[in-house]
Amino acid sequence: xxxxxxxxxxxxxxxxxxxxxxxSQTLNHNVxxxxxQKSSQAPKLLFHYYDKDFNNEADxxxxxxxxxxxxxxxxxxxxxxxxxxxxxxxxxxSTGRPLYYNNEQFFGxxxxxxxx
Amino acid sequence: KNEVExxxxxxxxxxxxxxxxxxxxxxxxxxxxWLQQHPGGGIVSLFMLSSGKxxxxxxxxTINIQEKHSSLHITASHPRDSAVYIxxxxxxxxxxxxxxxxxxxxxxxxxxx
Numbered sequence: 001x002x003x004x005x006x007x008x009x010x011x012x013x014x015x016x017x018x019x020x021x022x023x024s025q026t027l028n029h030n031v032x033x034x035x036x037q038k039s040s041q042a043p044k045l046l047f048h049y050y051d052k053d054f055n056n057e058a059d060x061x062x063x064x065x066x067x068x069x070x071x072x073x074x075x076x077x078x079x080x081x082x083x084x085x086x087x088x089x090x091x092x093x094s095t096g097r098p099l100y101y102n103n104e105q106f107f108g109x110x111x112x113x114x115x116x
Numbered sequence: 117k118n119e120v121e122x123x124x125x126x127x128x129x130x131x132x133x134x135x136x137x138x139x140x141x142x143x144x145x146x147x148x149x150w151l152q153q154h155p156g157g158g159i160v161s162l163f164m165l166s167s168g169k170x171x172x173x174x175x176x177x178t179i180n181i182q183e184k185h186s187s188l189h190i191t192a193s194h195p196r197d198s199a200v201y202i203x204x205x206x207x208x209x210x211x212x213x214x215x216x217x218x219x220x221x222x223x224x225x226x227x228x229x
Contacts, residue, residue: 042219090159105217109158
């Protein structure tokens with residue numbers, strides 16, 4: 001059974017047209033992460049939610065926003081996509097237990113975003 | 117800033133060979149992940165380590181916290197093992213909450229029949 005689900009798997013948008021990517025989880029985990037992975041590069045953390053607390057990475061552009069209406073769902077909003085935002089967007093979850101405890105992350109299949 | 121270095125970046129081997137992929141990092145961590153990513157696919161977690169050694173089937177992962185180094189080994193490699201293998205470390209979040217991952221660039225492994 002799928003535990004971390006991302007929709008859609010492939011998204012095409014136009015330059016400057018807002019787009020929303022969706023992630024849902026059946027694990028009841030406290031933490032949900034969004035990563036960006038550009039071609040041939042390592043994934044990069046954009047932000048995460050610890051329950052309802054939003055934690056933004058310092059170098060995440062303002063163009064990227066996120067919403068978490070409940071435990072199960074988290075959305076990534078790109079307000080004005082540029083060509084450089086074309087990438088694979090990965091959602092992950094974890095229990096978020098304190099440091100030095102088991103904090104395994106479970107990844108979704110990713111959404112590949114194309115910007116025309 | 118924590119850097120995660122993997123070697124080799126690319127590796128092509130024959131079916132049956134013993135494979136080793138290395139990962140080193142620059143600062144203290146709470147845990148290290150080995151992840152597998154197939155072309156166009158999502159990421160699958162293989163191991164999470166904080167010390168010692170773990171084994172799942174033909175995969176073995178080791179970590180030396182003092183030396184800030186980890187290795188992933190594949191015994192009796194098979195073409196279906198062809199994928200990108202990524203090392204990622206758990207970086208304590210400054211806010212005291214959840215731990216984000218810092219990723220290496222990955223090792224592209226091709227196993228030829």
